[in-house]
Amino acid sequence: MATTSDSSASFEETDTRKDEMHSTIEQWIDELVDDVDAAHASDEFQEWLDVQSRFHDYSHRNTLLINLQCPEATKVAGFNTWRNEFDRHVQEGEQAIWIWAPIITKQCPECENSPSYHVDSDCEYDETPPEEWSKGLVGFKPAAVFDVSQTEGEPLPELETEAMGDAEDLVSVLRGAADELGVTVRIVGADEWAHGDAKGVCKQRDIHDFTPIVEAKARTKQADLAVTLVHEFAHALLHFDVDDEAERSKREFEAEAVAYIVGRFFGLDTSGSAFYLAAWHGHDPEAIQDRLGRISSTAQEIIETIAED
Numbered sequence: 001m002a003t004t005s006d007s008s009a010s011f012e013e014t015d016t017r018k019d020e021m022h023s024t025i026e027q028w029i030d031e032l033v034d035d036v037d038a039a040h041a042s043d044e045f046q047e048w049l050d051v052q053s054r055f056h057d058y059s060h061r062n063t064l065l066i067n068l069q070c071p072e073a074t075k076v077a078g079f080n081t082w083r084n085e086f087d088r089h090v091q092e093g094e095q096a097i098w099i100w101a102p103i104i105t106k107q108c109p110e111c112e113n114s115p116s117y118h119v120d121s122d123c124e125y126d127e128t129p130p131e132e133w134s135k136g137l138v139g140f141k142p143a144a145v146f147d148v149s150q151t152e153g154e155p156l157p158e159l160e161t162e163a164m165g166d167a168e169d170l171v172s173v174l175r176g177a178a179d180e181l182g183v184t185v186r187i188v189g190a191d192e193w194a195h196g197d198a199k200g201v202c203k204q205r206d207i208h209d210f211t212p213i214v215e216a217k218a219r220t221k222q223a224d225l226a227v228t229l230v231h232e233f234a235h236a237l238l239h240f241d242v243d244d245e246a247e248r249s250k251r252e253f254e255a256e257a258v259a260y261i262v263g264r265f266f267g268l269d270t271s272g273s274a275f276y277l278a279a280w281h282g283h284d285p286e287a288i289q290d291r292l293g294r295i296s297s298t299a300q301e302i303i304e305t306i307a308e309d
Contacts, residue, residue: 009024009065009068009069010069010095011024011069011098011142012095017098017142018141018142021065021098021100021142024065024068025061025064025065026285028044028064028068029285029288029289029292030285031044032044032045032288046260047067047071048063048064048067048292049257049260049261049264050071050264051063051066051067051071051073052261052295052296052299053260053261053262053263053264053265053299054073054074054075054264054265055073055076056261056262056265056296056299056300056303056304057300057304058099058296059100059293059296060289060292060293060295060296061100062099062100063296064292065097065098065099065100066097066099069097069098070097070147072147072149073097073147073149074147074148074149075147075148075156076097076099076145076146076147076148077145077146077148078143078144078145078146079144079146082146082151082153086151086153086154086156087153087154088148088151088152088153088154088156089151089152089153090146090150090151091150091151091152094146094150094151096144096145096146097144097145097146097147098142098143098144098145099142099143099145100140100141100142100143101140101141101142101143102137102139102140103137103138103139103140103141104135104136104137104138105135105136105138106130106131106133106134106135106136107133107134107135107136107137107138108123108125108130108133109125109127109128109133109134110123110125111123111125112136112138113138114138115130115133117138118130167221167222167223167225167226167268170222170226170266170268170306171222171225171226171229173306174226174229174230174233174306175187175229177302177305177306177308178214178233180305180308181233181236181237181301181302181305182211182212182236183211183212183213183214183233183236184211184212184213184214185213185214185215185216185229186213186214186215186216187215187216187218187225188215188216188217188218189218190217190218190219193217193218195215195217198217199216199217199219199224199228200214200215200216200217200228200229200231200232201214201215201232202214202215202232202235202236202239202240203215204240210240212235212236212240214229214232214233214235214236215232216228216229216232223263223268223269226263226266226268227259227262227263227268227270228259230258230259230262230263230302231255231256231258231259232255233258233302234254234255234258234259234298234299234302235251235255237298237301237302238251238254238255238258238294238298239251239254239255250291254291254294254295254298257295257299258295258298258299258302261295261296261299261303262299262302262303262306265299265303266303266306
């Protein structure tokens with residue numbers, strides 16, 4: 001039986017695994033919503049952010065599952081992947097970490113179901129025979145992965161991203177990635193800064209050009225400048241068209257979460273960030289899921305764009 005309290009979650013029963021994986025994610029989010037003003041909820045959220053920074057290319061649902069089962073995980077892969085691609089072997093007795101894996105198969109162009117589900121559905125599409133259908137995503141299934149700490153064998157190759165831990169280089173890379181992200185960046189000297197105590201702002205060029213402009217106040221601490229740039233990039237990607245002040249305050253939280261994930265991924269110290277979930281008070285679990293997804297996908301987009309630059 002899966003649990004989310006004092007012990008790690010596990011999904012050992014094959015017959016109930018799918019339902020338990022769904023319900024465990026829902027339970028975690030329910031508890032986050034119910035405990036929204038407590039320090040405990042903020043700690044739980046920050047734990048998930050830490051995991052998301054290590055698995056930036058995973059969906060928020062999968063990083064939630066990893067966090068609930070093995071929060072200290074750093075690199076996960078399937079049994080055969082460890083063996084065939086890394087010459088490492090899962091140690092005897094290790095418990096699998098269960099995540100959602102995509103099911104890619106032929107699907108009906110109309111209802112998007114696989115052939116077997118299409119037959120049992122109300123869809124009447126018959127213009128193209130099933131053997132000629134294109135492949136696509138039709139669903140997800142539980143898949144077992146293991147963390148590197150559960151394996152033994154050949155050492156892993158060094159991650160290329162470790163070389164980008166230097167904040168001064170990261171600021172330069174962030175500025176170089178701005179065009180691809182559709183953002184204009186300006187680093188403004190302290191004597192010319194016109195935005196008070198703010199470290200950075202995101203604004204439009206003028207009433208005729210809606211291209212986001214990110215301005216950041218110049219400073220000697222390049223790590224802080226880098227995190228500010230990521231924070232404002234997140235605003236440009238997520239919130240540029242948001243005028244409602246109440247919603248803007250909630251999305252300020254999203255931008256800070258994105259900056260935390262990206263900063264951690266590139267080795268910056270973002271421990272000074274504090275996440276107070278009161279901004280999400282009153283939101284139902286579906287809305288929280290949506291926000292977690294936005295945070296996850298935006299961090300992924302920024303990380304992948306920077307890494308390619």
